[in-house]
Amino acid sequence: xxxxxxxxxxxxxxxxxxxxxxxxxxxxxxxxxxxxxxxxxxxxxxxxxxxxxxxxxxxxxxxxxxxxxxxxxxxxxxxxxxxxxxxxxxxxxxxxxxxxxxxxxxxxxxxxxxxxxxxxxxxxxxxxxxxxxxxxxxxxxxxxxxxxxxxxxxxxxxxxxxxxxxxxxxxxxxxxxxxxxxxxxxxxxxxxxxxxxxxxxxxxxxxxxxxxxxxxxxxxxxxxxxxxxxxxxxxxxxxxxxxxxxxxxxxxxxxxxxxxxxxxxxxxxxxxxxxxxxxxxxxxxxxxxxxxxxxxxxxxxxxxxxxxxxxxxxxxxxxxxxxxxxxxxxxxxxxxxxxxxxxxxxxxxxxxxxxxxxxxxxxxxxxxxxxxxxxxxxxxxxxxxxxxxxxxxxxxxxxxxxxxxxxxxxxxxxxxxxxxxxxxxxxxxxxxxxxxxxxxxxxxxxxxxxxxxxxxxxxxxxxxxxxxxxxxxxxxxxxxxxxxxxxxxxxxxxxxxxxxxxxxxxxxxxxxxxxxxxxxxxxxxxxxxxxxxxxxxxxxxxxxxxxxxxxxxxxxxxxxxx
Numbered sequence: 001x002x003x004x005x006x007x008x009x010x011x012x013x014x015x016x017x018x019x020x021x022x023x024x025x026x027x028x029x030x031x032x033x034x035x036x037x038x039x040x041x042x043x044x045x046x047x048x049x050x051x052x053x054x055x056x057x058x059x060x061x062x063x064x065x066x067x068x069x070x071x072x073x074x075x076x077x078x079x080x081x082x083x084x085x086x087x088x089x090x091x092x093x094x095x096x097x098x099x100x101x102x103x104x105x106x107x108x109x110x111x112x113x114x115x116x117x118x119x120x121x122x123x124x125x126x127x128x129x130x131x132x133x134x135x136x137x138x139x140x141x142x143x144x145x146x147x148x149x150x151x152x153x154x155x156x157x158x159x160x161x162x163x164x165x166x167x168x169x170x171x172x173x174x175x176x177x178x179x180x181x182x183x184x185x186x187x188x189x190x191x192x193x194x195x196x197x198x199x200x201x202x203x204x205x206x207x208x209x210x211x212x213x214x215x216x217x218x219x220x221x222x223x224x225x226x227x228x229x230x231x232x233x234x235x236x237x238x239x240x241x242x243x244x245x246x247x248x249x250x251x252x253x254x255x256x257x258x259x260x261x262x263x264x265x266x267x268x269x270x271x272x273x274x275x276x277x278x279x280x281x282x283x284x285x286x287x288x289x290x291x292x293x294x295x296x297x298x299x300x301x302x303x304x305x306x307x308x309x310x311x312x313x314x315x316x317x318x319x320x321x322x323x324x325x326x327x328x329x330x331x332x333x334x335x336x337x338x339x340x341x342x343x344x345x346x347x348x349x350x351x352x353x354x355x356x357x358x359x360x361x362x363x364x365x366x367x368x369x370x371x372x373x374x375x376x377x378x379x380x381x382x383x384x385x386x387x388x389x390x391x392x393x394x395x396x397x398x399x400x401x402x403x404x405x406x407x408x409x410x411x412x413x414x415x416x417x418x419x420x421x422x423x424x425x426x427x428x429x430x431x432x433x434x435x436x437x438x439x440x441x442x443x444x445x446x447x448x449x450x451x452x453x454x455x456x457x458x459x460x461x462x463x464x465x466x467x468x469x470x471x472x473x474x475x476x477x478x479x480x481x482x483x484x485x486x487x488x489x490x491x492x493x494x495x496x497x498x499x500x501x502x503x504x505x506x507x508x509x510x511x512x513x514x515x516x517x518x519x520x521x522x523x524x525x526x527x528x529x530x531x532x533x534x535x536x537x538x539x540x541x542x543x544x545x546x547x548x549x550x551x552x553x554x555x556x557x558x559x560x561x562x
Contacts, residue, residue: 011508029099042067060122106109108218124192139173224380259349329365341374386429411474414511415501437484469516479514491519
Protein backbone atom coordinates (compact mmCIF):
# COMPACT_ATOMS: atom_id res chain seq x y z
CA UNK A 1 0.00 0.00 0.00
CA UNK A 2 2.92 2.36 0.63
CA UNK A 3 3.86 2.19 -3.06
CA UNK A 4 0.30 2.44 -4.41
CA UNK A 5 -0.78 5.76 -5.90
CA UNK A 6 -4.33 4.95 -6.97
CA UNK A 7 -6.41 2.83 -9.40
CA UNK A 8 -4.92 4.65 -12.37
CA UNK A 9 -5.53 2.03 -15.06
CA UNK A 10 -9.24 2.90 -14.85
CA UNK A 11 -8.25 6.14 -16.59
CA UNK A 12 -7.31 4.11 -19.66
CA UNK A 13 -10.71 2.39 -19.49
CA UNK A 14 -12.35 5.82 -19.63
CA UNK A 15 -10.10 6.93 -22.50
CA UNK A 16 -11.02 3.89 -24.57
CA UNK A 17 -14.68 4.31 -23.59
CA UNK A 18 -14.55 7.92 -24.87
CA UNK A 19 -13.23 6.71 -28.24
CA UNK A 20 -16.03 4.14 -28.65
CA UNK A 21 -18.45 3.54 -25.77
CA UNK A 22 -18.49 0.21 -24.01
CA UNK A 23 -21.79 -1.62 -23.94
CA UNK A 24 -21.10 -3.25 -20.58
CA UNK A 25 -18.36 -3.71 -17.98
CA UNK A 26 -17.90 -7.25 -16.66
CA UNK A 27 -16.37 -7.97 -13.25
CA UNK A 28 -15.16 -11.50 -12.65
CA UNK A 29 -15.00 -11.26 -8.85
CA UNK A 30 -12.84 -9.45 -6.29
CA UNK A 31 -14.41 -6.15 -7.35
CA UNK A 32 -13.65 -5.13 -3.78
CA UNK A 33 -11.14 -6.43 -1.23
CA UNK A 34 -12.72 -6.94 2.20
CA UNK A 35 -9.69 -8.73 3.68
CA UNK A 36 -9.03 -5.77 5.98
CA UNK A 37 -11.88 -6.97 8.17
CA UNK A 38 -9.39 -9.31 9.88
CA UNK A 39 -6.41 -6.93 9.83
CA UNK A 40 -7.82 -3.77 11.36
CA UNK A 41 -11.57 -4.56 11.40
CA UNK A 42 -13.99 -6.35 13.72
CA UNK A 43 -12.45 -9.81 13.10
CA UNK A 44 -8.98 -8.76 14.25
CA UNK A 45 -9.57 -10.11 17.76
CA UNK A 46 -10.98 -13.38 16.41
CA UNK A 47 -8.03 -13.85 14.05
CA UNK A 48 -5.56 -13.39 16.91
CA UNK A 49 -7.01 -16.32 18.90
CA UNK A 50 -4.12 -18.80 19.00
CA UNK A 51 -6.08 -21.90 19.95
CA UNK A 52 -7.61 -23.41 16.76
CA UNK A 53 -10.50 -25.01 18.69
CA UNK A 54 -11.46 -21.72 20.34
CA UNK A 55 -11.24 -19.96 17.00
CA UNK A 56 -13.52 -22.51 15.33
CA UNK A 57 -16.10 -22.45 18.12
CA UNK A 58 -16.21 -18.66 18.49
CA UNK A 59 -19.77 -17.35 18.27
CA UNK A 60 -21.02 -14.92 15.65
CA UNK A 61 -23.60 -13.07 17.69
CA UNK A 62 -25.65 -10.07 16.66
CA UNK A 63 -23.11 -7.58 18.04
CA UNK A 64 -20.31 -9.05 15.94
CA UNK A 65 -22.64 -9.22 12.94
CA UNK A 66 -23.52 -5.54 13.33
CA UNK A 67 -19.84 -4.59 13.52
CA UNK A 68 -19.09 -6.62 10.38
CA UNK A 69 -22.14 -5.09 8.69
CA UNK A 70 -20.75 -1.60 9.37
CA UNK A 71 -17.34 -2.62 8.04
CA UNK A 72 -18.60 -4.03 4.72
CA UNK A 73 -20.88 -1.03 4.15
CA UNK A 74 -18.14 1.52 4.89
CA UNK A 75 -15.60 -0.33 2.74
CA UNK A 76 -17.99 -0.44 -0.24
CA UNK A 77 -18.80 3.26 0.13
CA UNK A 78 -15.10 4.14 0.38
CA UNK A 79 -14.05 2.11 -2.65
CA UNK A 80 -17.04 2.93 -4.83
CA UNK A 81 -16.40 6.62 -4.10
CA UNK A 82 -12.79 6.39 -5.30
CA UNK A 83 -11.99 8.00 -8.64
CA UNK A 84 -11.63 7.05 -11.45
CA UNK A 85 -13.35 3.75 -10.52
CA UNK A 86 -16.36 5.80 -9.40
CA UNK A 87 -16.65 7.53 -12.77
CA UNK A 88 -16.37 4.27 -14.71
CA UNK A 89 -19.15 2.75 -12.59
CA UNK A 90 -21.32 5.77 -13.23
CA UNK A 91 -20.87 5.67 -17.01
CA UNK A 92 -20.74 1.99 -17.96
CA UNK A 93 -23.38 -0.63 -17.00
CA UNK A 94 -22.01 -3.50 -14.95
CA UNK A 95 -22.33 -7.29 -14.81
CA UNK A 96 -20.60 -8.89 -11.83
CA UNK A 97 -20.04 -12.22 -10.14
CA UNK A 98 -18.30 -12.46 -6.78
CA UNK A 99 -15.23 -14.30 -5.58
CA UNK A 100 -13.40 -14.83 -2.30
CA UNK A 101 -12.09 -11.30 -1.66
CA UNK A 102 -15.61 -9.89 -1.98
CA UNK A 103 -16.07 -11.88 1.26
CA UNK A 104 -12.60 -12.60 2.67
CA UNK A 105 -9.44 -14.17 1.26
CA UNK A 106 -9.78 -17.89 0.54
CA UNK A 107 -13.44 -18.19 1.52
CA UNK A 108 -14.63 -21.68 0.61
CA UNK A 109 -11.18 -23.19 0.11
CA UNK A 110 -10.13 -23.82 3.71
CA UNK A 111 -10.72 -27.16 5.43
CA UNK A 112 -14.39 -28.14 5.70
CA UNK A 113 -14.57 -28.29 9.51
CA UNK A 114 -13.09 -24.80 9.75
CA UNK A 115 -15.23 -23.30 6.96
CA UNK A 116 -18.34 -24.47 8.83
CA UNK A 117 -17.48 -22.35 11.86
CA UNK A 118 -19.94 -19.63 12.82
CA UNK A 119 -17.69 -16.69 11.94
CA UNK A 120 -17.21 -17.82 8.34
CA UNK A 121 -20.91 -18.57 7.95
CA UNK A 122 -21.73 -15.18 9.44
CA UNK A 123 -19.48 -13.02 7.30
CA UNK A 124 -20.57 -14.98 4.23
CA UNK A 125 -24.10 -13.76 4.84
CA UNK A 126 -23.11 -10.16 5.56
CA UNK A 127 -20.88 -10.02 2.47
CA UNK A 128 -23.71 -11.45 0.35
CA UNK A 129 -25.98 -8.63 1.58
CA UNK A 130 -23.66 -5.89 0.34
CA UNK A 131 -22.76 -7.82 -2.81
CA UNK A 132 -26.47 -7.71 -3.70
CA UNK A 133 -26.79 -4.01 -2.87
CA UNK A 134 -23.66 -2.57 -4.45
CA UNK A 135 -22.86 -4.99 -7.27
CA UNK A 136 -26.37 -5.93 -8.41
CA UNK A 137 -28.53 -3.10 -7.03
CA UNK A 138 -31.13 -5.53 -5.68
CA UNK A 139 -32.68 -5.87 -2.24
CA UNK A 140 -30.72 -8.28 -0.01
CA UNK A 141 -32.16 -11.02 2.22
CA UNK A 142 -34.11 -9.89 5.27
CA UNK A 143 -31.43 -10.93 7.74
CA UNK A 144 -28.20 -12.86 7.92
CA UNK A 145 -26.84 -15.69 10.05
CA UNK A 146 -26.10 -15.22 13.77
CA UNK A 147 -25.57 -17.76 16.52
CA UNK A 148 -27.81 -15.97 19.03
CA UNK A 149 -30.86 -16.07 16.72
CA UNK A 150 -31.53 -19.75 15.93
CA UNK A 151 -34.15 -18.84 13.31
CA UNK A 152 -31.37 -17.57 11.03
CA UNK A 153 -29.53 -20.91 11.05
CA UNK A 154 -30.82 -22.25 7.73
CA UNK A 155 -28.17 -24.95 7.47
CA UNK A 156 -29.38 -26.38 10.80
CA UNK A 157 -33.16 -26.35 10.46
CA UNK A 158 -33.55 -26.06 6.68
CA UNK A 159 -35.69 -22.91 6.67
CA UNK A 160 -34.13 -19.55 7.45
CA UNK A 161 -36.19 -17.00 9.33
CA UNK A 162 -35.64 -13.31 10.03
CA UNK A 163 -34.08 -11.94 13.19
CA UNK A 164 -36.28 -9.06 14.49
CA UNK A 165 -33.22 -7.25 15.86
CA UNK A 166 -31.73 -7.03 12.37
CA UNK A 167 -34.96 -5.52 11.04
CA UNK A 168 -35.15 -2.62 13.50
CA UNK A 169 -35.26 0.76 11.72
CA UNK A 170 -34.84 -1.10 8.44
CA UNK A 171 -36.89 -0.94 5.26
CA UNK A 172 -37.42 -4.40 3.77
CA UNK A 173 -38.59 -4.84 0.19
CA UNK A 174 -41.18 -7.61 0.30
CA UNK A 175 -42.20 -9.95 -2.52
CA UNK A 176 -39.82 -8.53 -5.09
CA UNK A 177 -40.04 -10.11 -8.53
CA UNK A 178 -36.96 -12.20 -9.30
CA UNK A 179 -34.99 -10.75 -12.18
CA UNK A 180 -35.09 -13.04 -15.22
CA UNK A 181 -31.31 -12.80 -15.63
CA UNK A 182 -30.76 -14.93 -12.52
CA UNK A 183 -30.22 -18.68 -12.57
CA UNK A 184 -30.75 -19.38 -8.88
CA UNK A 185 -29.33 -22.57 -7.37
CA UNK A 186 -31.65 -25.16 -5.85
CA UNK A 187 -30.12 -25.16 -2.37
CA UNK A 188 -27.93 -22.96 -0.15
CA UNK A 189 -24.18 -23.14 -0.29
CA UNK A 190 -22.32 -25.26 2.27
CA UNK A 191 -20.89 -22.20 4.07
CA UNK A 192 -23.21 -19.38 2.99
CA UNK A 193 -26.87 -19.41 4.01
CA UNK A 194 -27.87 -18.34 0.47
CA UNK A 195 -28.43 -19.96 -2.91
CA UNK A 196 -25.98 -19.37 -5.74
CA UNK A 197 -26.90 -16.67 -8.23
CA UNK A 198 -25.65 -17.40 -11.72
CA UNK A 199 -26.36 -15.03 -14.59
CA UNK A 200 -27.76 -15.31 -18.10
CA UNK A 201 -28.31 -12.38 -20.46
CA UNK A 202 -28.03 -11.34 -24.09
CA UNK A 203 -25.36 -8.82 -25.02
CA UNK A 204 -26.83 -7.71 -28.32
CA UNK A 205 -28.39 -9.88 -30.97
CA UNK A 206 -25.60 -12.39 -31.55
CA UNK A 207 -23.91 -12.74 -28.16
CA UNK A 208 -25.14 -14.63 -25.08
CA UNK A 209 -23.52 -14.44 -21.66
CA UNK A 210 -23.31 -16.82 -18.69
CA UNK A 211 -21.78 -15.76 -15.37
CA UNK A 212 -21.06 -18.76 -13.12
CA UNK A 213 -21.27 -18.09 -9.37
CA UNK A 214 -18.27 -20.19 -8.41
CA UNK A 215 -18.03 -19.01 -4.79
CA UNK A 216 -21.38 -19.60 -3.03
CA UNK A 217 -21.21 -23.39 -3.48
CA UNK A 218 -17.43 -23.77 -3.36
CA UNK A 219 -15.56 -26.16 -1.10
CA UNK A 220 -12.04 -27.54 -1.34
CA UNK A 221 -13.46 -30.42 -3.36
CA UNK A 222 -16.08 -28.75 -5.59
CA UNK A 223 -16.64 -25.50 -7.43
CA UNK A 224 -20.39 -25.88 -8.02
CA UNK A 225 -23.10 -28.42 -7.23
CA UNK A 226 -23.86 -30.82 -10.10
CA UNK A 227 -27.48 -29.63 -10.26
CA UNK A 228 -26.29 -26.03 -10.73
CA UNK A 229 -24.48 -27.00 -13.92
CA UNK A 230 -27.66 -28.73 -15.07
CA UNK A 231 -29.67 -25.55 -14.42
CA UNK A 232 -27.16 -23.49 -16.42
CA UNK A 233 -27.14 -25.78 -19.45
CA UNK A 234 -30.92 -26.15 -19.34
CA UNK A 235 -31.28 -22.37 -19.46
CA UNK A 236 -28.81 -22.18 -22.36
CA UNK A 237 -30.80 -24.71 -24.37
CA UNK A 238 -34.03 -22.78 -23.75
CA UNK A 239 -32.49 -19.46 -24.78
CA UNK A 240 -30.84 -20.82 -27.92
CA UNK A 241 -34.11 -22.42 -29.01
CA UNK A 242 -35.94 -19.13 -28.51
CA UNK A 243 -33.26 -17.16 -30.39
CA UNK A 244 -33.95 -18.94 -33.72
CA UNK A 245 -30.29 -19.09 -34.73
CA UNK A 246 -29.36 -15.49 -33.87
CA UNK A 247 -26.85 -16.41 -31.15
CA UNK A 248 -23.37 -16.95 -32.59
CA UNK A 249 -21.18 -16.46 -29.49
CA UNK A 250 -21.43 -17.57 -25.87
CA UNK A 251 -19.29 -15.70 -23.33
CA UNK A 252 -18.73 -17.70 -20.11
CA UNK A 253 -17.48 -15.79 -17.08
CA UNK A 254 -15.57 -17.73 -14.41
CA UNK A 255 -13.85 -16.38 -11.32
CA UNK A 256 -10.57 -18.17 -12.02
CA UNK A 257 -8.80 -19.39 -15.19
CA UNK A 258 -9.69 -22.81 -16.54
CA UNK A 259 -7.05 -23.18 -19.30
CA UNK A 260 -3.94 -22.48 -17.29
CA UNK A 261 -0.54 -24.06 -16.47
CA UNK A 262 -0.56 -26.88 -13.92
CA UNK A 263 1.04 -26.42 -10.51
CA UNK A 264 0.33 -29.89 -9.14
CA UNK A 265 3.97 -30.34 -8.20
CA UNK A 266 3.76 -27.24 -5.99
CA UNK A 267 0.50 -28.47 -4.43
CA UNK A 268 2.21 -31.78 -3.61
CA UNK A 269 5.13 -30.04 -1.91
CA UNK A 270 2.98 -27.62 0.12
CA UNK A 271 0.67 -30.39 1.35
CA UNK A 272 3.40 -33.00 1.93
CA UNK A 273 4.75 -34.20 5.30
CA UNK A 274 7.95 -32.17 4.84
CA UNK A 275 5.95 -29.03 5.66
CA UNK A 276 4.87 -30.41 9.07
CA UNK A 277 8.11 -29.54 10.96
CA UNK A 278 8.04 -26.00 9.57
CA UNK A 279 4.38 -25.65 10.62
CA UNK A 280 5.29 -26.82 14.15
CA UNK A 281 8.09 -24.25 14.39
CA UNK A 282 5.64 -21.63 13.13
CA UNK A 283 3.16 -22.45 15.90
CA UNK A 284 5.84 -22.57 18.63
CA UNK A 285 8.15 -19.75 17.62
CA UNK A 286 6.48 -17.87 14.77
CA UNK A 287 9.06 -19.08 12.24
CA UNK A 288 8.09 -18.25 8.61
CA UNK A 289 5.04 -16.36 9.83
CA UNK A 290 4.14 -14.98 6.41
CA UNK A 291 4.26 -18.47 4.90
CA UNK A 292 1.20 -19.73 6.82
CA UNK A 293 -2.27 -18.22 6.88
CA UNK A 294 -3.97 -16.89 10.00
CA UNK A 295 -7.02 -19.13 9.69
CA UNK A 296 -6.35 -22.86 9.54
CA UNK A 297 -2.55 -22.86 9.85
CA UNK A 298 -2.02 -24.24 6.33
CA UNK A 299 0.49 -22.84 3.85
CA UNK A 300 -0.93 -19.48 2.76
CA UNK A 301 -0.52 -20.18 -0.96
CA UNK A 302 -2.39 -23.49 -0.74
CA UNK A 303 -5.89 -21.97 -0.66
CA UNK A 304 -5.09 -20.06 -3.87
CA UNK A 305 -3.94 -23.27 -5.57
CA UNK A 306 -7.03 -25.12 -4.30
CA UNK A 307 -9.16 -22.41 -5.92
CA UNK A 308 -7.94 -23.27 -9.42
CA UNK A 309 -9.88 -25.55 -11.75
CA UNK A 310 -6.56 -27.23 -12.53
CA UNK A 311 -6.12 -28.25 -8.86
CA UNK A 312 -6.19 -32.02 -8.60
CA UNK A 313 -9.44 -32.13 -6.62
CA UNK A 314 -11.27 -30.06 -9.29
CA UNK A 315 -9.86 -31.74 -12.41
CA UNK A 316 -12.76 -34.11 -12.98
CA UNK A 317 -15.36 -31.39 -12.52
CA UNK A 318 -13.34 -29.17 -14.86
CA UNK A 319 -13.11 -31.84 -17.57
CA UNK A 320 -16.83 -32.59 -17.58
CA UNK A 321 -17.72 -28.88 -17.60
CA UNK A 322 -15.49 -28.22 -20.62
CA UNK A 323 -16.85 -31.28 -22.43
CA UNK A 324 -20.42 -30.09 -21.86
CA UNK A 325 -19.48 -26.70 -23.31
CA UNK A 326 -17.95 -28.49 -26.30
CA UNK A 327 -21.13 -30.48 -26.84
CA UNK A 328 -23.22 -27.31 -26.60
CA UNK A 329 -20.95 -25.55 -29.10
CA UNK A 330 -21.13 -28.49 -31.50
CA UNK A 331 -24.92 -28.90 -31.23
CA UNK A 332 -25.66 -25.23 -32.03
CA UNK A 333 -22.57 -24.07 -33.98
CA UNK A 334 -21.95 -21.39 -31.33
CA UNK A 335 -18.43 -20.25 -30.51
CA UNK A 336 -17.69 -20.43 -26.76
CA UNK A 337 -15.21 -17.98 -25.22
CA UNK A 338 -14.29 -18.04 -21.52
CA UNK A 339 -13.30 -15.10 -19.31
CA UNK A 340 -11.29 -15.63 -16.12
CA UNK A 341 -9.18 -13.54 -13.76
CA UNK A 342 -7.89 -13.88 -10.19
CA UNK A 343 -4.22 -14.66 -10.98
CA UNK A 344 -3.10 -11.00 -11.31
CA UNK A 345 -1.47 -11.43 -14.68
CA UNK A 346 -2.62 -11.63 -18.29
CA UNK A 347 -2.56 -14.69 -20.54
CA UNK A 348 -4.51 -16.36 -23.34
CA UNK A 349 -5.27 -20.03 -22.83
CA UNK A 350 -7.22 -22.16 -25.26
CA UNK A 351 -8.70 -25.61 -25.73
CA UNK A 352 -8.63 -27.03 -29.26
CA UNK A 353 -8.93 -30.30 -31.18
CA UNK A 354 -5.89 -32.54 -31.15
CA UNK A 355 -4.04 -31.62 -34.39
CA UNK A 356 -4.11 -35.30 -35.40
CA UNK A 357 -7.85 -34.89 -36.01
CA UNK A 358 -7.15 -32.38 -38.78
CA UNK A 359 -9.80 -29.82 -37.75
CA UNK A 360 -9.32 -26.13 -38.59
CA UNK A 361 -10.16 -23.72 -35.77
CA UNK A 362 -12.92 -22.07 -37.82
CA UNK A 363 -14.73 -25.45 -37.88
CA UNK A 364 -13.64 -26.64 -34.44
CA UNK A 365 -16.23 -26.58 -31.61
CA UNK A 366 -13.45 -27.61 -29.21
CA UNK A 367 -11.59 -24.36 -29.93
CA UNK A 368 -12.42 -22.26 -26.87
CA UNK A 369 -10.28 -19.33 -25.79
CA UNK A 370 -9.82 -18.54 -22.10
CA UNK A 371 -9.05 -14.82 -21.83
CA UNK A 372 -7.15 -14.45 -18.54
CA UNK A 373 -7.22 -10.82 -17.48
CA UNK A 374 -6.49 -9.49 -13.97
CA UNK A 375 -6.03 -7.42 -11.98
CA UNK A 376 -6.89 -3.88 -12.98
CA UNK A 377 -5.96 -2.49 -9.53
CA UNK A 378 -4.18 -5.02 -7.31
CA UNK A 379 -0.46 -5.51 -7.74
CA UNK A 380 0.91 -8.18 -10.12
CA UNK A 381 3.05 -11.12 -9.03
CA UNK A 382 6.86 -10.93 -9.25
CA UNK A 383 8.57 -11.56 -12.58
CA UNK A 384 9.87 -14.90 -11.28
CA UNK A 385 6.32 -16.20 -10.78
CA UNK A 386 5.24 -15.22 -14.30
CA UNK A 387 8.36 -16.80 -15.76
CA UNK A 388 7.81 -19.98 -13.72
CA UNK A 389 4.28 -20.27 -15.10
CA UNK A 390 5.63 -19.73 -18.62
CA UNK A 391 8.13 -22.57 -18.06
CA UNK A 392 5.19 -24.78 -17.03
CA UNK A 393 3.28 -23.99 -20.23
CA UNK A 394 3.14 -27.52 -21.59
CA UNK A 395 0.76 -29.16 -24.04
CA UNK A 396 -1.91 -30.77 -21.87
CA UNK A 397 -4.55 -33.25 -22.94
CA UNK A 398 -8.04 -32.71 -21.55
CA UNK A 399 -9.06 -35.96 -23.23
CA UNK A 400 -8.02 -37.93 -26.32
CA UNK A 401 -9.59 -35.32 -28.64
CA UNK A 402 -8.77 -32.05 -26.83
CA UNK A 403 -5.44 -30.33 -26.17
CA UNK A 404 -4.81 -27.12 -24.27
CA UNK A 405 -2.02 -24.61 -23.77
CA UNK A 406 -1.31 -20.87 -23.53
CA UNK A 407 -0.87 -18.84 -26.70
CA UNK A 408 2.23 -16.83 -27.59
CA UNK A 409 0.72 -13.35 -27.35
CA UNK A 410 3.04 -10.79 -25.81
CA UNK A 411 5.46 -9.91 -28.59
CA UNK A 412 7.32 -7.29 -26.56
CA UNK A 413 7.46 -5.58 -23.19
CA UNK A 414 4.79 -2.90 -22.61
CA UNK A 415 6.20 0.50 -23.49
CA UNK A 416 9.67 -1.02 -23.42
CA UNK A 417 9.48 -1.57 -19.65
CA UNK A 418 10.70 -5.04 -18.64
CA UNK A 419 7.91 -6.95 -16.91
CA UNK A 420 9.16 -10.50 -17.50
CA UNK A 421 11.91 -12.43 -19.27
CA UNK A 422 12.38 -11.60 -22.94
CA UNK A 423 11.58 -15.22 -23.89
CA UNK A 424 8.28 -15.19 -21.97
CA UNK A 425 5.55 -14.60 -24.57
CA UNK A 426 2.64 -16.16 -22.64
CA UNK A 427 2.29 -14.48 -19.21
CA UNK A 428 2.32 -10.73 -18.51
CA UNK A 429 2.77 -9.72 -14.84
CA UNK A 430 1.34 -6.21 -14.98
CA UNK A 431 -2.02 -4.62 -14.20
CA UNK A 432 -4.35 -5.11 -17.17
CA UNK A 433 -7.89 -5.35 -18.48
CA UNK A 434 -9.37 -6.86 -21.65
CA UNK A 435 -11.66 -5.48 -24.36
CA UNK A 436 -13.83 -7.70 -26.57
CA UNK A 437 -15.43 -6.29 -29.72
CA UNK A 438 -17.66 -8.09 -32.19
CA UNK A 439 -16.10 -7.95 -35.66
CA UNK A 440 -18.36 -6.12 -38.07
CA UNK A 441 -16.12 -5.47 -41.10
CA UNK A 442 -16.78 -8.09 -43.80
CA UNK A 443 -13.86 -10.25 -44.85
CA UNK A 444 -12.18 -8.96 -48.00
CA UNK A 445 -12.45 -12.35 -49.68
CA UNK A 446 -15.81 -13.28 -48.21
CA UNK A 447 -14.34 -16.17 -46.26
CA UNK A 448 -13.63 -15.76 -42.56
CA UNK A 449 -11.42 -18.86 -42.60
CA UNK A 450 -8.86 -17.16 -44.81
CA UNK A 451 -6.67 -14.10 -44.67
CA UNK A 452 -5.19 -12.65 -47.85
CA UNK A 453 -6.46 -15.77 -49.61
CA UNK A 454 -4.33 -18.10 -47.46
CA UNK A 455 -5.57 -20.68 -44.95
CA UNK A 456 -3.10 -21.56 -42.21
CA UNK A 457 -2.06 -25.20 -42.19
CA UNK A 458 -2.90 -27.08 -39.00
CA UNK A 459 0.20 -26.82 -36.77
CA UNK A 460 1.75 -29.73 -34.95
CA UNK A 461 0.73 -28.29 -31.56
CA UNK A 462 -0.73 -25.25 -29.82
CA UNK A 463 2.62 -23.55 -29.31
CA UNK A 464 2.12 -22.28 -32.88
CA UNK A 465 -0.77 -20.09 -34.13
CA UNK A 466 -3.91 -22.15 -34.72
CA UNK A 467 -5.55 -19.78 -37.25
CA UNK A 468 -5.02 -16.43 -38.97
CA UNK A 469 -6.44 -14.45 -36.05
CA UNK A 470 -3.61 -15.78 -33.87
CA UNK A 471 -0.87 -15.58 -36.51
CA UNK A 472 -0.71 -11.76 -36.22
CA UNK A 473 -1.34 -11.61 -32.45
CA UNK A 474 0.47 -8.94 -30.49
CA UNK A 475 1.06 -5.20 -30.44
CA UNK A 476 0.65 -4.75 -34.20
CA UNK A 477 -2.76 -6.43 -34.41
CA UNK A 478 -5.58 -4.04 -35.30
CA UNK A 479 -7.52 -5.05 -32.17
CA UNK A 480 -4.73 -3.91 -29.82
CA UNK A 481 -6.22 -0.44 -29.45
CA UNK A 482 -9.28 -1.89 -27.73
CA UNK A 483 -11.53 -0.14 -30.25
CA UNK A 484 -11.16 -1.73 -33.68
CA UNK A 485 -13.92 -3.96 -35.02
CA UNK A 486 -12.13 -4.64 -38.31
CA UNK A 487 -10.87 -8.08 -39.28
CA UNK A 488 -11.11 -10.60 -42.07
CA UNK A 489 -12.73 -13.00 -39.56
CA UNK A 490 -16.21 -11.63 -40.14
CA UNK A 491 -18.61 -12.45 -37.31
CA UNK A 492 -15.78 -13.27 -34.91
CA UNK A 493 -14.42 -11.36 -31.93
CA UNK A 494 -11.54 -8.93 -31.59
CA UNK A 495 -9.75 -9.19 -28.25
CA UNK A 496 -7.37 -6.64 -26.73
CA UNK A 497 -5.50 -6.80 -23.45
CA UNK A 498 -4.48 -3.35 -22.28
CA UNK A 499 -1.40 -3.54 -20.02
CA UNK A 500 -0.21 -0.89 -17.56
CA UNK A 501 3.22 0.39 -18.53
CA UNK A 502 4.36 2.11 -15.34
CA UNK A 503 2.54 1.77 -11.98
CA UNK A 504 3.83 5.21 -10.98
CA UNK A 505 2.20 6.87 -14.00
CA UNK A 506 -0.90 8.65 -12.67
CA UNK A 507 -2.42 8.84 -16.16
CA UNK A 508 -2.62 5.03 -16.38
CA UNK A 509 -0.79 4.82 -19.71
CA UNK A 510 -1.32 1.37 -21.25
CA UNK A 511 0.12 -0.79 -24.02
CA UNK A 512 -2.26 -2.91 -26.10
CA UNK A 513 -1.95 -6.45 -27.47
CA UNK A 514 -4.59 -7.94 -29.76
CA UNK A 515 -5.81 -11.02 -31.64
CA UNK A 516 -9.05 -12.31 -33.19
CA UNK A 517 -11.32 -15.27 -32.47
CA UNK A 518 -13.10 -16.72 -35.53
CA UNK A 519 -16.82 -17.43 -35.62
CA UNK A 520 -17.70 -21.13 -35.60
CA UNK A 521 -18.89 -22.85 -38.76
CA UNK A 522 -19.78 -26.39 -37.80
CA UNK A 523 -22.08 -28.80 -39.63
CA UNK A 524 -23.59 -31.73 -37.74
CA UNK A 525 -22.52 -35.18 -38.94
CA UNK A 526 -23.89 -38.68 -38.45
CA UNK A 527 -21.24 -39.26 -35.80
CA UNK A 528 -22.73 -36.44 -33.71
CA UNK A 529 -26.04 -38.30 -33.50
CA UNK A 530 -24.44 -41.43 -32.09
CA UNK A 531 -24.49 -42.01 -28.33
CA UNK A 532 -21.42 -40.61 -26.65
CA UNK A 533 -19.17 -42.66 -24.38
CA UNK A 534 -20.46 -42.61 -20.81
CA UNK A 535 -17.69 -40.28 -19.65
CA UNK A 536 -18.78 -37.70 -22.23
CA UNK A 537 -22.57 -37.90 -21.94
CA UNK A 538 -22.65 -38.14 -18.16
CA UNK A 539 -23.71 -34.95 -16.42
CA UNK A 540 -21.85 -33.45 -13.51
CA UNK A 541 -23.97 -35.61 -11.21
CA UNK A 542 -21.34 -38.16 -12.10
CA UNK A 543 -18.66 -36.07 -11.20
CA UNK A 544 -12.65 -7.57 -15.34
CA UNK A 545 -14.68 -7.07 -18.81
CA UNK A 546 -16.57 -4.43 -20.74
CA UNK A 547 -18.61 -4.75 -23.93
CA UNK A 548 -19.11 -2.12 -26.56
CA UNK A 549 -22.03 -1.74 -28.94
CA UNK A 550 -21.76 -0.95 -32.62
CA UNK A 551 -24.47 -0.26 -35.15
CA UNK A 552 -24.70 -2.35 -38.29
CA UNK A 553 -27.96 -2.39 -40.22
CA UNK A 554 -29.63 -1.18 -37.01
CA UNK A 555 -28.49 -4.22 -35.03
CA UNK A 556 -26.42 -3.91 -31.86
CA UNK A 557 -22.96 -5.40 -32.25
CA UNK A 558 -21.61 -5.80 -28.72
CA UNK A 559 -18.10 -4.99 -27.71
CA UNK A 560 -16.75 -6.34 -24.49
CA UNK A 561 -13.81 -5.38 -22.33
CA UNK A 562 -12.73 -7.38 -19.28
